[in-house]
Amino acid sequence: MRRLNALIALLAILAAPVSAQTRTDLQPLPDVPPPVMAPLSDSLEPQVTIRKREGDTVEEHRVNGKLYKIIVTPEYGVPYTLIDQRGDGVFVRPDSQGTPQLSVPMWVIGTF
Numbered sequence: 001m002r003r004l005n006a007l008i009a010l011l012a013i014l015a016a017p018v019s020a021q022t023r024t025d026l027q028p029l030p031d032v033p034p035p036v037m038a039p040l041s042d043s044l045e046p047q048v049t050i051r052k053r054e055g056d057t058v059e060e061h062r063v064n065g066k067l068y069k070i071i072v073t074p075e076y077g078v079p080y081t082l083i084d085q086r087g088d089g090v091f092v093r094p095d096s097q098g099t100p101q102l103s104v105p106m107w108v109i110g111t112f
Helices: 002-020
Strands: 047-053 056-063 066-073 080-083 092-094 100-102
Touching: none
Parallel strands: none
Antiparallel strands: 047 056, 056 066, 066 080, 092 100
């Protein structure tokens, strides 16, 4: 008896999607127009200045003339990145007591 009830329940579950597909009142959706891309301004493109200084390579990244990132690649060692936290081109950040602290360099651990 249990097997019969389980078989009937299984057949009902399997038949439910088939009965849902037999609707005839469905209408197709209208075509979606392609997205419109706004043209990008040249002022949003970063300007990169590369300088060699005492064996180190310094890359300065600017947008609209504002310095926001510096990548330093030493002659011997691992490259590091300094990022402007406030957007004012100064890479020194005061703490709560007012003493300046340097922005922490960031190293790339791994790339794919």
